[in-house]
Amino acid sequence: MESRATRIGLGIWVVAVLAFLYVPITVICLYAFNASNVQSWPIAGITTKWFSPAIHNGDLQQALWLSLKAASLATGIALVLGSAASFGVHRFRFFGRESISFLLVLPIALPGIITGMALNSYFVFWRFNFGLWTIVIGHATFCVVVVYNNVVARLRRIPGSLTEASMDLGADGLQTFRYVTFPSISTALISGGLLAFALSFDEVIVTTFTAGAQNTLPIWIFGQIRLGQQLPQVNVVVFLILAVTIIPVVLAQRLTRESGILRTE
Amino acid sequence: MAAGLDPTQGLRSPRQGARRRLGGALWRRRWLKGLTLLAPPVLAFLVVYVSALVALFISAFWTVNPFTGETIHHWTLDNFRELWHGAAYHDVALRTIEIAGAVTITDAVLAFPFAYFMARIASGRVRALLFVLVLLPLWASYLARVYAWRLILNSDGLLNWSLHKIGLPPANIAYTNTAMWIVFSYIWLPFMILPVYASLERIPHSYIEASRDLGGRGFRTLRSVILPLALPGIVAGSIFTFSLTLGDYITPVLIGGASSQFIGNVVYDSVNGSGNLPFGAAFAVVPVLVMGVYLVIARRLGAFDAL
Amino acid sequence: MTKRMWALVATMAVVLAFPAAGISRQSGGTLNMIAWEGYTQAQWVNPFEKSTGCTVHAKYAGSSDEMVTLMRSGGGSQYDMVSASGDASLRLIYGKDVQTVDPSKIPDFKNFGKAFQSPPNNTIAGKHYGISLQWGPNTLLYNTKKVVPAPTSWSVIYSPKYKGKITVPDNPIQIADAALYLMKTQPSLGIKDPYELNQAQFNATMSLLSKQKPLIKKYWALASDEIDLFKNGDAVVGASWPYQTNTLIAAKAPVKDLVPREGATGWLDTWMVSSHTKNLACAYKWLAWVSTPKVQAEQAVYFGETPVNSKACPIMNTLSKGSCAQYHANAPLKYFKQIYFWKTPIADCGNGQKNCMDYTKWQQAWTQLKG
Numbered sequence: 001m002e003s004r005a006t007r008i009g010l011g012i013w014v015v016a017v018l019a020f021l022y023v024p025i026t027v028i029c030l031y032a033f034n035a036s037n038v039q040s041w042p043i044a045g046i047t048t049k050w051f052s053p054a055i056h057n058g059d060l061q062q063a064l065w066l067s068l069k070a071a072s073l074a075t076g077i078a079l080v081l082g083s084a085a086s087f088g089v090h091r092f093r094f095f096g097r098e099s100i101s102f103l104l105v106l107p108i109a110l111p112g113i114i115t116g117m118a119l120n121s122y123f124v125f126w127r128f129n130f131g132l133w134t135i136v137i138g139h140a141t142f143c144v145v146v147v148y149n150n151v152v153a154r155l156r157r158i159p160g161s162l163t164e165a166s167m168d169l170g171a172d173g174l175q176t177f178r179y180v181t182f183p184s185i186s187t188a189l190i191s192g193g194l195l196a197f198a199l200s201f202d203e204v205i206v207t208t209f210t211a212g213a214q215n216t217l218p219i220w221i222f223g224q225i226r227l228g229q230q231l232p233q234v235n236v237v238v239f240l241i242l243a244v245t246i247i248p249v250v251l252a253q254r255l256t257r258e259s260g261i262l263r264t265e
Numbered sequence: 266m267a268a269g270l271d272p273t274q275g276l277r278s279p280r281q282g283a284r285r286r287l288g289g290a291l292w293r294r295r296w297l298k299g300l301t302l303l304a305p306p307v308l309a310f311l312v313v314y315v316s317a318l319v320a321l322f323i324s325a326f327w328t329v330n331p332f333t334g335e336t337i338h339h340w341t342l343d344n345f346r347e348l349w350h351g352a353a354y355h356d357v358a359l360r361t362i363e364i365a366g367a368v369t370i371t372d373a374v375l376a377f378p379f380a381y382f383m384a385r386i387a388s389g390r391v392r393a394l395l396f397v398l399v400l401l402p403l404w405a406s407y408l409a410r411v412y413a414w415r416l417i418l419n420s421d422g423l424l425n426w427s428l429h430k431i432g433l434p435p436a437n438i439a440y441t442n443t444a445m446w447i448v449f450s451y452i453w454l455p456f457m458i459l460p461v462y463a464s465l466e467r468i469p470h471s472y473i474e475a476s477r478d479l480g481g482r483g484f485r486t487l488r489s490v491i492l493p494l495a496l497p498g499i500v501a502g503s504i505f506t507f508s509l510t511l512g513d514y515i516t517p518v519l520i521g522g523a524s525s526q527f528i529g530n531v532v533y534d535s536v537n538g539s540g541n542l543p544f545g546a547a548f549a550v551v552p553v554l555v556m557g558v559y560l561v562i563a564r565r566l567g568a569f570d571a572l
Numbered sequence: 573m574t575k576r577m578w579a580l581v582a583t584m585a586v587v588l589a590f591p592a593a594g595i596s597r598q599s600g601g602t603l604n605m606i607a608w609e610g611y612t613q614a615q616w617v618n619p620f621e622k623s624t625g626c627t628v629h630a631k632y633a634g635s636s637d638e639m640v641t642l643m644r645s646g647g648g649s650q651y652d653m654v655s656a657s658g659d660a661s662l663r664l665i666y667g668k669d670v671q672t673v674d675p676s677k678i679p680d681f682k683n684f685g686k687a688f689q690s691p692p693n694n695t696i697a698g699k700h701y702g703i704s705l706q707w708g709p710n711t712l713l714y715n716t717k718k719v720v721p722a723p724t725s726w727s728v729i730y731s732p733k734y735k736g737k738i739t740v741p742d743n744p745i746q747i748a749d750a751a752l753y754l755m756k757t758q759p760s761l762g763i764k765d766p767y768e769l770n771q772a773q774f775n776a777t778m779s780l781l782s783k784q785k786p787l788i789k790k791y792w793a794l795a796s797d798e799i800d801l802f803k804n805g806d807a808v809v810g811a812s813w814p815y816q817t818n819t820l821i822a823a824k825a826p827v828k829d830l831v832p833r834e835g836a837t838g839w840l841d842t843w844m845v846s847s848h849t850k851n852l853a854c855a856y857k858w859l860a861w862v863s864t865p866k867v868q869a870e871q872a873v874y875f876g877e878t879p880v881n882s883k884a885c886p887i888m889n890t891l892s893k894g895s896c897a898q899y900h901a902n903a904p905l906k907y908f909k910q911i912y913f914w915k916t917p918i919a920d921c922g923n924g925q926k927n928c929m930d931y932t933k934w935q936q937a938w939t940q941l942k943g
């Protein structure tokens with residue numbers, strides 16, 4: 001095993017990195033209680049007066065709801081298309097197999113502004129109405145690869161013999177999928193889906209181009225940052241979202257931990 | 266009833282029906298099954314995403330009427346000529362690539378020891394906790410986190426206040442490229458930690474033991490066994506950090522100073538300010554080419570298996 | 573496996589159920605408008621929504637360029653109204669992005685000062701393409717504690733005395749400010765109008781801006797950028813809008829602003845209606861609402877600009893003592909003539925010559941200046 005000094009050293013490094021990661025987040029949460037609407041250090045005073053206006057803010061509610069809808073739909077599409085693609089690539093050998101990975105990773109590898117511009121012109125050309133579905137399409141492009149990667153990585157670790165054994169025992173395709181394959185990839189789907197949801201929920205660059213006059217939450221936040229009048233409301237929202245999402249993130253972590261049956265060591 | 270199936274164990278004779286026939290047909294004609302799996306995602310991407318991209322880059326060869334905003338569908342290389350001859354555009358492109366590279370290296374350095382601890386030293390509960398702690402910042406809005414950095418780096422901000430308290434001179438890094446480097450490294454760090462962790466976790470312990478048996482001390486094992494095996498993960502993470510920095514325009518607006526324009530800013534101003542989509546598309550060719558080269562190298566290094 | 577499925581479903585349900593609380597409240601129509609920061613404050617938007625049933629959604633833009641692009645985005649069908657300044661209005665009119673409006677439907681139109689009823693930036697050949705809203709100057713903002721003595725000239729943002737603590741807008745139209753400065757300080761260049769510059773005058777202006785660049789801390793693109801810069805000590809002097817001054821003073825920052833002796837560029841804003849709007853009724857209600865003396869006064873005092881409705885003056889004084897005189901709402905014409913209002917530069921110099929720099933050249937030069 002690693003020497004004690006190494007372990008202590010690494011432990012200190014981990015704490016330092018965590019501090020780096022969480023100082024700004026602490027700042028955000030602290031300034032949700034800022035007495036002034038202009039952010040400066042040190043904090044002008046502590047108050048909870050921003051919580052009520054933030055929760056009752058109609059624009060904010062609409063933006064949050066739109067973000068949730070778009071992220072759910074985009075994640076749903078990503079789960080279906082991403083798993084289909086991963087099964088196709090994993091199980092079959094054919095010409096151009098590697099280019100599929102390349103194709104799917106493009107939306108994340110290319111700058112978001114290019115995806116945004118391209119889709120915007122595309123929607124205008126085909127006279128699509130800008131709205132929820134244009135936002136969802138924009139998000140789905142980069143969500144698919146996140147699910148795809150997770151599922152492909154998991155599929156590589158599942159012995160192919162499991163499927164064959166299931167078929168030998170008389171299960172048809174759908175039964176095999178439901179009782180054998182799906183359970184073994186379910187945790188990959190969960191972690192991939194959760195990451196895809198997070199990416200979509202927080203996305204602002206592509207959404208600027210694919211949303212019409214609607215606001216998703218990040219776009220609303222940017223509008224508030226521009227205005228500079230109600231910044232603490234932004235902090236309140238982020239603070240509440242963080243508090244709420246601890247639950248699904250911890251839950252997902254506990255679920256994905258139990259993949260011991262597939263450890264190939 | 267088929268012989269050998271014991272109903273008391275819950276085994277039933279397989280139902281003959283359309284589902285089974287379909288399943289059988291797909292099993293026999295494997296290519297059909299592959300096609301039904303691959304067609305939807307690939308077609309969706311080709312029809313929507315790729316054709317949109319192609320259309321965008323075709324428009325780089327057109328121009329725009331400045332007063333009315335109408336596109337003039339007349340083929341010309343004017344946009345590219347202007348980019349080639351404009352020293353400012355070269356500066357912007359170089360600056361973007363340099364900072365993207367610096368951010369990638371910084372994140373790799375920060376992430377590797379962290380991921381190593383997470384993957385190989387931490388106990389199960391600590392690892393779970395670290396996982397949650399790394400993922401959680403992704404749920405705090407990117408914009409809010411960047412804006413919080415403004416508060417930290419400002420002239421009268423948290424950083425200078427802390428430096429003052431311990432007697433050091435103030436760091437005047439607000440609204441500079443240094444500030445952007447720090448903020449970018451911060452924002453993309455979880456994207457680097459996760460793939461590196463995944464690849465480190467996959468290294469079987471037997472490899473480390475074998476290396477030790479062969480006489481390798483800690484550092485030698487690290488260099489010859491662990492790093493090469495972790496490299497795909499590092500490269501995979503670097504795809505994220507590099508490309509996300511390369512294409513960003515929001516952090517330069519919020520954190521950057523007078524000479525901090527990124528490619529994304531010029532493209533954004535071109536499209537949303539000047540209404541000149543063709544010119545924006547022309548300049549956008551630069552990050553596409555850079556990422557194209559990067560992806561080819563990354564694939565060689567096995568990153569696609571480690572994303 | 574069932575347990576996991578249920579856990580997955582439960583997670584999704586928790587996340588999705590969260591703010592499903594009442595969302596659509598669309599009894600009247602919805603107006604999607606593009607507005608300058610500070611133009612759609614709750615103070616006058618909420619009473620409007622209550623009394624008309626129309627809902628207002630604002631998208632903020634910080635430059636006329638952005639407004640033009642937003643207005644044209646999505647085939648021109650995304651936004652219903654825009655508060656366009658003079659350097660956007662003509663582009664929108666010629667681009668057929670806005671429709672004519674009938675001033676007879678606006679009861680307060682007759683109370684507008686004569687100069688604001690049919691200004692050339694929104695009225696062409698007698699056809700009105702919008703209703704004038706408010707106007708004001710681009711001001712010189714400075715920190716009263718750090719900039720001593722108090723400045724009286726734009727020269728303070730071109731000199732190295734406050735190097736690294738200066739900020740100006742990130743907007744190609746800012747070139748006109750530099751041209752205005754040269755117009756007054758170097759009359760030999762022959763600049764008569766800061767928006768009409770021939771090649772030699774343009775080069776001289778860009779040269780001045782290049783010399784200024786090392787002094788600049790940041791080119792502010794968002795109004796809050798400048799507010800943060802001044803509040804947190806990163807800038808002590810710069811070009812601004814009165815909106816930032818008012819916000820900073822409310823946040824107890826020691827700042828003041830003025831129109832220096834060389835004069836200033838400025839803006840005359842018009843609410844325009846999209847050619848593709850589906851909410852014409854609500855649009856007219858908004859036009860009527862913002863033209864009333866009370867709303868005119870509220871907006872003028874909040875943002876720090878001058879209303880076009882001559883009846884707004886006494887109400888301004890009740891909201892903020894002396895504001896009517898402070899923003900010249902009582903004797904507007906003399907002050908009006910000192911301001912060089914934003915307009916889109918075109919090649920036609922207006923004096924028979926056609927060799928002036930058009931706006932594309934301004935935009936390219938500005939991008940290259942920032943580098």
